[in-house]
Amino acid sequence: MSTPPAATPVPVPAARSHTSASRLARSAGTVPSLAEFERTVRDTREHVVTNTEMVPLDRLHGWHYDEGTGFIAHESGRFFSVEGLQVETRSGLTAWGQPIINQPETGILGFLAKEIDGVLHFLMQLKAEPGNRNGLQLSPTVQATKSNYTGIHGGLDVPYLEFFQDPARRRVIADVRQSEQGSRFLRKRNRNMVVDTREPVEARDGFVWLTLGQLHRLMSTEDLMNMSTRSVLACLPLGDGALATGDEGFATALVRSLASDGPELHSLVDVLSWITEARTRSEMHARTVPLDALTDWEFTGGRITHRAGRHFDVVGVRVEAVGREVGQWWQPMIRAQSTELAALLVTRVRGVLHVLMQLRAEPGLTDTAELAPTVQYTPDHYAQPPEERPPFLDLVQNARAADIRFDTVLSDEGGRFYHTGSRHVVVETGWLPEPPEFRWLTLAQLEQLTQHSHYLNMQARSVLACLRSLFSGGDR
Amino acid sequence: MSTPPAATPVPVPAARSHTSASRLARSAGTVPSLAEFERTVRDTREHVVTNTEMVPLDRLHGWHYDEGTGFIAHESGRFFSVEGLQVETRSGLTAWGQPIINQPETGILGFLAKEIDGVLHFLMQLKAEPGNRNGLQLSPTVQATKSNYTGIHGGLDVPYLEFFQDPARRRVIADVRQSEQGSRFLRKRNRNMVVDTREPVEARDGFVWLTLGQLHRLMSTEDLMNMSTRSVLACLPLGDGALATGDEGFATALVRSLASDGPELHSLVDVLSWITEARTRSEMHARTVPLDALTDWEFTGGRITHRAGRHFDVVGVRVEAVGREVGQWWQPMIRAQSTELAALLVTRVRGVLHVLMQLRAEPGLTDTAELAPTVQYTPDHYAQPPEERPPFLDLVQNARAADIRFDTVLSDEGGRFYHTGSRHVVVETGWLPEPPEFRWLTLAQLEQLTQHSHYLNMQARSVLACLRSLFSGGDR
Numbered sequence: 001m002s003t004p005p006a007a008t009p010v011p012v013p014a015a016r017s018h019t020s021a022s023r024l025a026r027s028a029g030t031v032p033s034l035a036e037f038e039r040t041v042r043d044t045r046e047h048v049v050t051n052t053e054m055v056p057l058d059r060l061h062g063w064h065y066d067e068g069t070g071f072i073a074h075e076s077g078r079f080f081s082v083e084g085l086q087v088e089t090r091s092g093l094t095a096w097g098q099p100i101i102n103q104p105e106t107g108i109l110g111f112l113a114k115e116i117d118g119v120l121h122f123l124m125q126l127k128a129e130p131g132n133r134n135g136l137q138l139s140p141t142v143q144a145t146k147s148n149y150t151g152i153h154g155g156l157d158v159p160y161l162e163f164f165q166d167p168a169r170r171r172v173i174a175d176v177r178q179s180e181q182g183s184r185f186l187r188k189r190n191r192n193m194v195v196d197t198r199e200p201v202e203a204r205d206g207f208v209w210l211t212l213g214q215l216h217r218l219m220s221t222e223d224l225m226n227m228s229t230r231s232v233l234a235c236l237p238l239g240d241g242a243l244a245t246g247d248e249g250f251a252t253a254l255v256r257s258l259a260s261d262g263p264e265l266h267s268l269v270d271v272l273s274w275i276t277e278a279r280t281r282s283e284m285h286a287r288t289v290p291l292d293a294l295t296d297w298e299f300t301g302g303r304i305t306h307r308a309g310r311h312f313d314v315v316g317v318r319v320e321a322v323g324r325e326v327g328q329w330w331q332p333m334i335r336a337q338s339t340e341l342a343a344l345l346v347t348r349v350r351g352v353l354h355v356l357m358q359l360r361a362e363p364g365l366t367d368t369a370e371l372a373p374t375v376q377y378t379p380d381h382y383a384q385p386p387e388e389r390p391p392f393l394d395l396v397q398n399a400r401a402a403d404i405r406f407d408t409v410l411s412d413e414g415g416r417f418y419h420t421g422s423r424h425v426v427v428e429t430g431w432l433p434e435p436p437e438f439r440w441l442t443l444a445q446l447e448q449l450t451q452h453s454h455y456l457n458m459q460a461r462s463v464l465a466c467l468r469s470l471f472s473g474g475d476r
Numbered sequence: 477m478s479t480p481p482a483a484t485p486v487p488v489p490a491a492r493s494h495t496s497a498s499r500l501a502r503s504a505g506t507v508p509s510l511a512e513f514e515r516t517v518r519d520t521r522e523h524v525v526t527n528t529e530m531v532p533l534d535r536l537h538g539w540h541y542d543e544g545t546g547f548i549a550h551e552s553g554r555f556f557s558v559e560g561l562q563v564e565t566r567s568g569l570t571a572w573g574q575p576i577i578n579q580p581e582t583g584i585l586g587f588l589a590k591e592i593d594g595v596l597h598f599l600m601q602l603k604a605e606p607g608n609r610n611g612l613q614l615s616p617t618v619q620a621t622k623s624n625y626t627g628i629h630g631g632l633d634v635p636y637l638e639f640f641q642d643p644a645r646r647r648v649i650a651d652v653r654q655s656e657q658g659s660r661f662l663r664k665r666n667r668n669m670v671v672d673t674r675e676p677v678e679a680r681d682g683f684v685w686l687t688l689g690q691l692h693r694l695m696s697t698e699d700l701m702n703m704s705t706r707s708v709l710a711c712l713p714l715g716d717g718a719l720a721t722g723d724e725g726f727a728t729a730l731v732r733s734l735a736s737d738g739p740e741l742h743s744l745v746d747v748l749s750w751i752t753e754a755r756t757r758s759e760m761h762a763r764t765v766p767l768d769a770l771t772d773w774e775f776t777g778g779r780i781t782h783r784a785g786r787h788f789d790v791v792g793v794r795v796e797a798v799g800r801e802v803g804q805w806w807q808p809m810i811r812a813q814s815t816e817l818a819a820l821l822v823t824r825v826r827g828v829l830h831v832l833m834q835l836r837a838e839p840g841l842t843d844t845a846e847l848a849p850t851v852q853y854t855p856d857h858y859a860q861p862p863e864e865r866p867p868f869l870d871l872v873q874n875a876r877a878a879d880i881r882f883d884t885v886l887s888d889e890g891g892r893f894y895h896t897g898s899r900h901v902v903v904e905t906g907w908l909p910e911p912p913e914f915r916w917l918t919l920a921q922l923e924q925l926t927q928h929s930h931y932l933n934m935q936a937r938s939v940l941a942c943l944r945s946l947f948s949g950g951d952r
Contacts, residue, residue, distance in 0.1 A: 010825055010907040013739035014746070106756045175749035177756065191756055237745075263489035269713075270490070272927060273651035280582045280653065280667055349486055367842065367929070431486040451748060452928050453843070 020173050024212060025241030027120040028471060031213035040208045041126060045136055048206055050128040050321045052418070056302020057316040060330040070290020071102075072314075072332055079103070079145075080416075082304075082314055082332050084289040084297075085186065087363040089282070097294040099304055099314050100364055101334070101416060102186045103145070106177060109228040110142040110164045110193040113173065114201055114209075121209040122194075123160065123201065127226070129414025130319040131333055133421075137226040137411060138218065141207070159204055163197055170195035174235045177453045178461065179370060182362025184312075184334055184416075186288070189366065189453065190228070192235045212236075219469035220408050223421060227413040227462060234461035235450050238443075238471065248351065250405065250428070254471050257353035257443040264442045265349060274439060275359060275455070279368040282361040310380055312336045315418060336378070336420040339409060342463040343375040343396040343425040345432070346405070347440065354440035355467065356392070356432070360457065370457040371449070374438070391435055399427040406466045422459065424466045443468070496649050500688060501717030503596040504947060507689035516684045517602060521612055524682055526604040526797045528894070532778020533792040536806040546766020547578075548790075548808055555579070555621075556892075558780075558790055558808050560765040560773075561662065563839040566758070573770040575780055575790050576840055577810070577892060578662045579621070582653060585704040586618040586640045586669040589649065590677055590685075597685040598670075599636065599677065603702070605890025606795040607809055609897075613702040613887060614694065617683070635680055639673055646671035650711045653929045654937065655846060658838025660788075660810055660892075662764070665842065665929065666704070668711045688712075695945035696884050699897065703889040703938060710937035711926050714919075714947065724827065726881065726904070730947050733829035733919040740918045741825055750915060751835060751931070755844045758837040786856055788812045791894060812854070812896040815885060818939040819851040819872040819901040821908070822881070823916065830916035831943065832868070832908070836933065846933040847925070850914070867911055875903040882942045898935065900942045919944065 057072065058065065066073050073081040080103035088095040112123045127139040144158045163170045173194040180188040203209055210218075215233065219225055225233075244255045256262050266274075291297070296307050304314040313335045320328050345356040360372035375396050406426035411417070434440060446464060449455035456464065533548065534541065542549050549557040556579035564571040588599045603615040620634045639646045649670040656664040679685055686694075691709065695701055701709075720731045732738050742750075767773070772783050780790040789811045796804050821832040836848035851869050882902040887893070910916060922940060925931035932940065 011741055013741055013826060013828075014743040020745075104759075104761075106759070172745055172749040174745070175752045177752055191752060265487055265489055267490040269496075269648055269650070269927075273648040276651045276653055276667060283580075283582070285580075350489060352489075451745075453930075 020237055021239035021241030023115075023120050023241070024173075024236060024238055027212035028216060028238070028242070029213055030119045030211045031217055032211065034214060034217070037208055037210065037214065041136060044126040044206045047322065048126065048128050048136065050130055050132070050135070050319060052130040052317050052319050055316045055318045055330065057299070057304065057314065057332060058302060060316045060318075060332065062330055063316075063332065065291075070292055071288075072291065079331070082291065083186070084291045084294045085363060086287055086289045086293070088285045089361075090284060097289065097296060098183075098311070099291060099294065099297065100186045100288075101184060101188070102288070103188050105146040107145040107190045108142050108161075108164055108193060109140045109190050109232050110160075110195065111232050112141040112160050112163050112170075112201065113194060113196045114198075116209060119211055120196070121211055122215065123203060123207055124210050124215070124229070126206050126208065128321065129226070130317060130321070130331075131414035131416065131418040131420065132223070132411060133419040134223045137414065138224055138229055139226045140228050140232055143228050159207075160201075163195055164193055169199060170197045174232075174237060174451075176235055176451060178231060178235065178450075179365055179454060179457060180413075181458045182365035182370070184364065186364045187366045188364070190231070192232045194232060194236060213472075216469035216471065219466055220406065222409050223411050225465075226411060227458070230410065230462040230465040231458060233465040234456065234468070237447060237451070238468065239447060242471070250353075251470065251472050253348045253351055253353040254443065254467075256351055258447065258471065260444045262352045262442055262444060263350055264352070264445060265354060265440045268445060268448065271439060271441065271445060275369075275371075278359045278437065282359075282369050284361060284363055284368065286363040310337060311378070312420075317418065333418040334416055334420065335418040336412070338379050340422040340459070341375055341377045341379070341393075341396070341425065342373045342422050342459040343392075343427065344463050344467055345374040345392060345395065345427055345429050346467065347429055347431045349431065349440070352442060354442055355446065355464075356434070356438055357441050357446070357460065359437050362457065365454070365457070367454040371446075371455055371460050372457050373460050373463050376459050391438070395429065396425060396427055403428045405470060408466065410462065422462070424463045426463070426467050426470075496713055497715035497717030499591075499596050499717070500649075500712060500714055503688035504692060504714070504718070505689055506595045506687045507693055508687065510690060510693070513684055513686065513690065517612060520602040520682045524602065524604050524612065524798065526606050526608070526611070526795060528606040528793050528795050531792045531794045531806065533775070533780065533790065533808060534778060536792045536794075536808065538806055539792075539808065541767075546768055547764075548767065555807070558767065559662070560767045560770045561839055562763055562765045562769070564761045566760060573765065573772060574659075574787070575767060575770065575773060576662045576764075577660060577664070578764070579664050581622040583621040583666045584618050584637075584640055584669060585616045585666050585708050586636075586671065587708050588617040588636050588639050588646075588677065589670060589672045590674075592685060595687055596672070597687055598691065599679060600684055600686050600691070600705070602682050602684065604797065605702070606793060606797070606807075607890035607892065607894040607896065608699070608887060609895040610699045613890065614700055614705055615702045616704050616708055619704050635683075636677075639671055640669055645675060646673045650708075650713060650927075652711055652927060654707060654711065654926075655841055655930060655933060656889075657934045658841035658846070660840065662840045663842045664840070666707070668708045670708060670712060689948075692945035692947065695942055696882065698885050699887050702887060703934070706886065706938040706941040707934065709941040710932065710944070713923060713927075714944065715923060718947070726829075727946065727948050729824045729827055729829040730919065730943075732827055734923065734947065736920045738828045738918055738920060739826055740828070740921060741830060741916045744921060744924065747915060747917065747921060751845075751847075754835045754913065758835075758845050760837060760839055760844065762839040786813060787854070788896075793894060809894040810892055810896065811894040812888070814855050816898040816935070817851055817853045817855070817869075817872070817901065818849045818898050818935040819868075819903065820939050820943055821850040821868060821871070821903055821905050822943065823905055823907045825907060825916070828918060830918055831922065831940075832910070832914055833917050833922070833936065835913050838933065841930070841933070843930040847922075847931055847936050848933050849936050849939050852935050867914070871905065872901060872903055879904045881946060884942065886938065886942075898938070900939045902939070902943050902946075
């Protein structure tokens with residue numbers, strides 16, 4: 001019975017190895033000169049240009065306010081719509097309404113990797129998204145909504161898409177659907193992929209090969225690495241690939257934290273139980289409603305704004321692009337009222353770096369609550385009562401320069417957000433007791449969780465990528 | 477900076493061990509006589525009685541058809557409602573409507589465990605649910621909806637609930653929200669928990685302490701282990717706790733499959749990528765609609781039935797119970813038209829058992845598609861065209877007796893399903909090529925996935941518990 005039919009030989013079991021992790025570590029430890037990269041940026045800047053001008057929402061060609069649904073939608077019924085969302089926590093104690101983007105399709109954010117001279121390189125794209133305040137940013141090889149890659153933009157084909165769609169042409173390093181911002185998007189997820197090919201690949205105009213070490217170095221450049229790039233970088237399995245150098249420096253504590261056998265404050269089963277408990281408790285009721293049913297929001301001056309001037313506006317833009325898929329289009333965008341803060345507190349426990357993560361419910365998340373940065377906070381232009389200030393905010397804002405390991409403003413996704421960014425901060429501290437919604441976790445634990453959907457929210461992945469960029473790699 | 481404040485000592489990192497797994501293995505290898513259990517069943521049968529009689533849906537006290545929504549709901553607005561669901565696959569090629577149960581709250585299915593004479597025992601409850609065709613079934617220590625344990629039944633307190641709610645009184649062995657049947661429930665999940673306590677615990681009337689070995693032995697008794705019990709058993713981390721005995725028997729292949737270092741046909745990253753790909757492709761549109769908008773269903777004779785007599789009926793029942801929370805109540809229930817088949821094909825690859833799992837989209841699942849048994853199939857009383865017969869069905873139905881490792885009819889959840897059961901079958905076969913929606917996985921891989929929500933559907937967990945019951949345990 002255990003003999004297979006003669007015509008179909010039993011396949012050989014998959015090899016178990018740390019191949020990906022050690023190749024990624026070598027790539028992280030390789031930092032060639034960025035001169036060629038900078039030349040490519042200058043060249044690309046000359047022929048990839050996007051001009052964006054603000055236009056009233058009611059004068060966006062192709063878009064209309066649908067009287068039946070009360071949503072702003074495209075006449076094709078595709079792309080995305082802007083809807084109202086009415087939210088109530090299960091306890092009934094808190095309720096609010098807000099506009100939200102509904103784009104019920106899973107896009108691809110994909111890194112194509114390839115060994116060049118024995119070192120893994122990633123093919124990155126210089127892209128000028130309409131919401132970017134600085135023109136070009138560094139994006140994944142492929143960053144495409146389903147509308148993009150099934151051609152309804154009427155645009156050009158998406159370059160390199162074939163490596164993400166045809167299993168025969170690549171090996172998978174990471175492939176997981178991750179949430180977008182749960183307070184801006186309704187159950188939106190993108191497929192974060194890293195694949196590796198042995199085929200010859202030419203870098204087209206506007207594309208450039210970079211090692212992981214170069215990507216890490218560029219992370220601290222203001223508004224350069226776009227949001228999708230940060231999200232995918234956070235999903236890379238760095239794992240056990242690197243050796244601690246033996247000194248007691250920050251980088252060594254980081255490498256020890258990445259190792260799967262490092263000591264950790266909480267076992268994984270306890271972490272998962274804590275998440276289960278919080279998700280059971282924090283369930284929300286959220287239902288879409290017409291935009292004009294949102295009592296705290298108004299349509300005025302061609303945009304939708306919060307009556308107290310808080311949170312964000314929904315604005316309209318006209319975009320003229322050279323070197324992108326389509327020459328001219330109109331669309332709604334989100335414009336934040338202020339720069340968000342995404343901050344991680346980190347500490348060393350017996351030489352192993354631990355990160356203080358927060359479980360946070362957001363109405364647009366597919367599964368209730370996800371891990372967020374220690375502090376995820378949007379300052380208001382108005383004075384706020386002290387009880388609205390989140391835990392650890394003061395600690396981050398008053399950190400000594402010597403304890404700040406990372407501090408850079410990086411942009412939100414320029415296809416949906418207009419001139420909107422977040423300050424990404426990593427601060428080292430002594431150990432602090434955990435409030436109920438917080439836990440100190442190792443990077444290895446966070447890496448295990450990012451293999452799966454719905455554990456780390458967009459802001460957490462983004463600032464985690466910043467923290468991990470301080471990892472110097474090194475060959476095992 | 478890395479020195480913590482003096483007043484708050486840094487906690488000690490969690491111990492890394494296989495403690496749970498080896499204790500569970502010892503419990504699985506211990507099979508005392510079942511005489512006391514059988515005596516308890518006889519005793520309990522005398523004073524725990526549930527009488528259920530069919531009542532037309534429009535004559536259920538406390539329930540009504542809401543003209544506004546078109547749903548059947550309880551007058552308190554709580555418990556659950558029966559709604560219409562209109563489903564369309566993303567491709568638009570397939571569409572259907574059906575009634576579905578909406579119960580937007582997460583219940584607890586909890587096993588309380590305790591060492592007795594050095595062996596882990598589980599406190600099981602003998603419960604007479606109204607839909608059981610045979611009276612008593614074996615249920616988890618706690619099996620409670622939120623309505624139960626927050627008291628709106630007006631019933632008695634839920635015994636032993638405190639161990640699942642108070643972290644100080646237990647250690648967690650497993651704690652994960654898992655889906656209920658995705659074709660019957662709308663995004664319903666229950667919290668599957670196993671906790672371990674050192675406090676003295678008395679077995680109340682109707683409760684009994686059993687080892688894992690005893691639970692495994694009882695699994696092959698028809699209609700005894702209830703659905704919740706099977707679901708929780710599938711979430712137990714058996715892992716690396718047992719040693720293979722060295723012979724080449726089925727049990728040895730099973731133990732090797734549970735070990736996390738065993739060879740496996742597909743690496744975990746490839747399995748996760750396959751799941752991601754299928755979920756991206758199989759997204760569905762599902763929206764609730766009034767029951768009377770379901771064109772293929774009709775209200776007739778006091779129940780809702782499919783016009784062609786397929787699938788299931790929604791019926792009403794009146795329940796009279798002695799020894800349960802409340803004395804008398806009315807409720808709608810689901811009654812299947814036939815006994816479902818949940819079958820696993822298993823094969824040995826280099827001495828390691830592999831299980832053929834199917835990725836299956838169901839409209840009520842929170843995340844599109846989950847792993848299902850090789851064959852999950854509801855036979856119809858009518859002749860079906862051959863193309864509607866699922867892959868591998870013939871192979872299961874025509875299996876030689878010598879290849880059938882498990883074959884028992886077990887009940888669906890008796891709180892919602894009336895006299896409805898599924899035939900659980902495990903068949904050993906030679907290796908067979910995988911269709912695109914199928915993969916051969918090891919038990920260790922399935923165990924890794926059941927740590928997380930949304931990977932294994934109810935039927936998969938149920939028949940996986942049957943397969944794992946063939947594991948004899950043994951001390952390491």
